[in-house]
Amino acid sequence: MASSGGAPGMDLISQGYWDGVTRNELVVQQCDGCGRLRHYPQHLCPGCQSSGCHHVSIAKSGTVHSWTISEHNFDTEIVQDVPYTLATVDICEGVRVLGRYVGIDEIRMGLSVILTFEPNHRGNLIPVFRST
Amino acid sequence: MREAAERRQWLRGQAAVVGVGETDYSRNSDKGAVELQFEASLKAIDDAGLSPRDIDGIIPIGITGAPVEDYIINFGIPDLRYSAVIPHGGASGIGALQAATAAVASGICSNVLVTSGRNVSSGARAGARIHQMPQFHLVTEFEREVGAIAPAQLYAPMARRHMELFGTTSEHLAEIAVSTRDHATRNPAAIMRKPISAADHAASRMITDPFRLLDCSLESDGGAAFVVTSAERAKDLRHPLIEILGIAMGHPDSPNSITQREILTSVGIAKAAQIAFDMAQVSRSEIQIAEIYDCFTFVVLCQIEDLGFCAKGEGGEFIMDGKLRKGGSLPTNTHGGLLSQAHMLGMNHIVELVRQLRGHEGERQVPGVRTGLATGYGDMGDGGVVIMGGPGRG
Numbered sequence: 001m002a003s004s005g006g007a008p009g010m011d012l013i014s015q016g017y018w019d020g021v022t023r024n025e026l027v028v029q030q031c032d033g034c035g036r037l038r039h040y041p042q043h044l045c046p047g048c049q050s051s052g053c054h055h056v057s058i059a060k061s062g063t064v065h066s067w068t069i070s071e072h073n074f075d076t077e078i079v080q081d082v083p084y085t086l087a088t089v090d091i092c093e094g095v096r097v098l099g100r101y102v103g104i105d106e107i108r109m110g111l112s113v114i115l116t117f118e119p120n121h122r123g124n125l126i127p128v129f130r131s132t
Numbered sequence: 133m134r135e136a137a138e139r140r141q142w143l144r145g146q147a148a149v150v151g152v153g154e155t156d157y158s159r160n161s162d163k164g165a166v167e168l169q170f171e172a173s174l175k176a177i178d179d180a181g182l183s184p185r186d187i188d189g190i191i192p193i194g195i196t197g198a199p200v201e202d203y204i205i206n207f208g209i210p211d212l213r214y215s216a217v218i219p220h221g222g223a224s225g226i227g228a229l230q231a232a233t234a235a236v237a238s239g240i241c242s243n244v245l246v247t248s249g250r251n252v253s254s255g256a257r258a259g260a261r262i263h264q265m266p267q268f269h270l271v272t273e274f275e276r277e278v279g280a281i282a283p284a285q286l287y288a289p290m291a292r293r294h295m296e297l298f299g300t301t302s303e304h305l306a307e308i309a310v311s312t313r314d315h316a317t318r319n320p321a322a323i324m325r326k327p328i329s330a331a332d333h334a335a336s337r338m339i340t341d342p343f344r345l346l347d348c349s350l351e352s353d354g355g356a357a358f359v360v361t362s363a364e365r366a367k368d369l370r371h372p373l374i375e376i377l378g379i380a381m382g383h384p385d386s387p388n389s390i391t392q393r394e395i396l397t398s399v400g401i402a403k404a405a406q407i408a409f410d411m412a413q414v415s416r417s418e419i420q421i422a423e424i425y426d427c428f429t430f431v432v433l434c435q436i437e438d439l440g441f442c443a444k445g446e447g448g449e450f451i452m453d454g455k456l457r458k459g460g461s462l463p464t465n466t467h468g469g470l471l472s473q474a475h476m477l478g479m480n481h482i483v484e485l486v487r488q489l490r491g492h493e494g495e496r497q498v499p500g501v502r503t504g505l506a507t508g509y510g511d512m513g514d515g516g517v518v519i520m521g522g523p524g525r526g
Contacts (some may be wrong), residue, residue: 066292074285
């Protein structure tokens, strides 16, 4: 069974995000004080320094901000994926997500994409984008 | 803010780099990181005409360093009065120089040793090292599993965005790789000395688009160090005075995640540049030589813009007239940089600037250098810049 990703020792503040990943949802923090969305998870709101926040599931659509196509084998475990495309995506509601791009359209700035969470070579769920 | 600016004016010219030292650079050293640090440190202290016992401040750079306590016992230091940790990767050398400048100017201590040494080409590669560093924890948690493993993959989207927005091309990046290598051909201490052409750059294998192999710096073994003291004391030492005119550090927004940074095409040095130039009372056109942190070719181009030598987006065209080369108006990375001399975390950039200002670098000496700068770039865009003045400034 696929498991959520995350590094050993990941912080409790990101548990909401990783729980969302297992439901194929993009879950981000929203400040209780001022309503600001933030991602990646962090302890305080950068606007009002409130530590209070709740989690919201936001729409998984966005547009490509930038990308790189990796041809070098940086990790022997990942060799079957090379070459692969890493896309930096502006999610419509205001945060960014780095994911794999596997769409059929040639990647370009502004390309509309949709996010799903899918297992990588180790079975860990990662963000994957396809063009819409 | 104004009070701080006035204090920086006072700090201008208060400190000097009086000694520099480097080990041999290689890709297969049989010496460990600590051994390399000690060797470079002793050379820098000797170059200054000081004794190891004279060192009363130490700032070790990088994550492979000996702790300060080990310096005390090995160098027989009787009374260490100052130490610091500057955790900003390739910007740490400038950050340490900034701390050392303030420490000696204020009288906290007299002689600060800034030192680094690494054995990485024969040890763990950058892709493994960064994930042990706390400032990369977000990358480790959210991006490594996606396949963003090495620094090249984190910085490549910055370069791609710059290309898409401003029309920057791989030919522009090639000019940086080629000009840097050309400088290295005149430096016997450089690891890569075989000349390369733009065609060689274009033919080098793609690592992670848009970075080809020749856009990437080396992984090197070696050590580099320098000694900072007050300008007043420096006048009694053996070398001509090389003074710190301006120095500043700056950090980009979202400094621990490039993905979450609103503007991908600018780095921390953009915030530091004007502060350093104002402190130095030096204009861009007075800079005769630049040693610009070059972990990747694009990072040089980005910093040239962020330093204010040209407008954002114009860096590609700006450098194509050969100004970075020998005889150009802004000879850059005259030692060969991280791309061709060795990856010494930018410590070699500071050492090279001092050597050029002393004026005895033979075939690669830029004639008549009085004023120059060196930069640092760390982790995900921490930046630092120092402007130094040598003997004979008007």
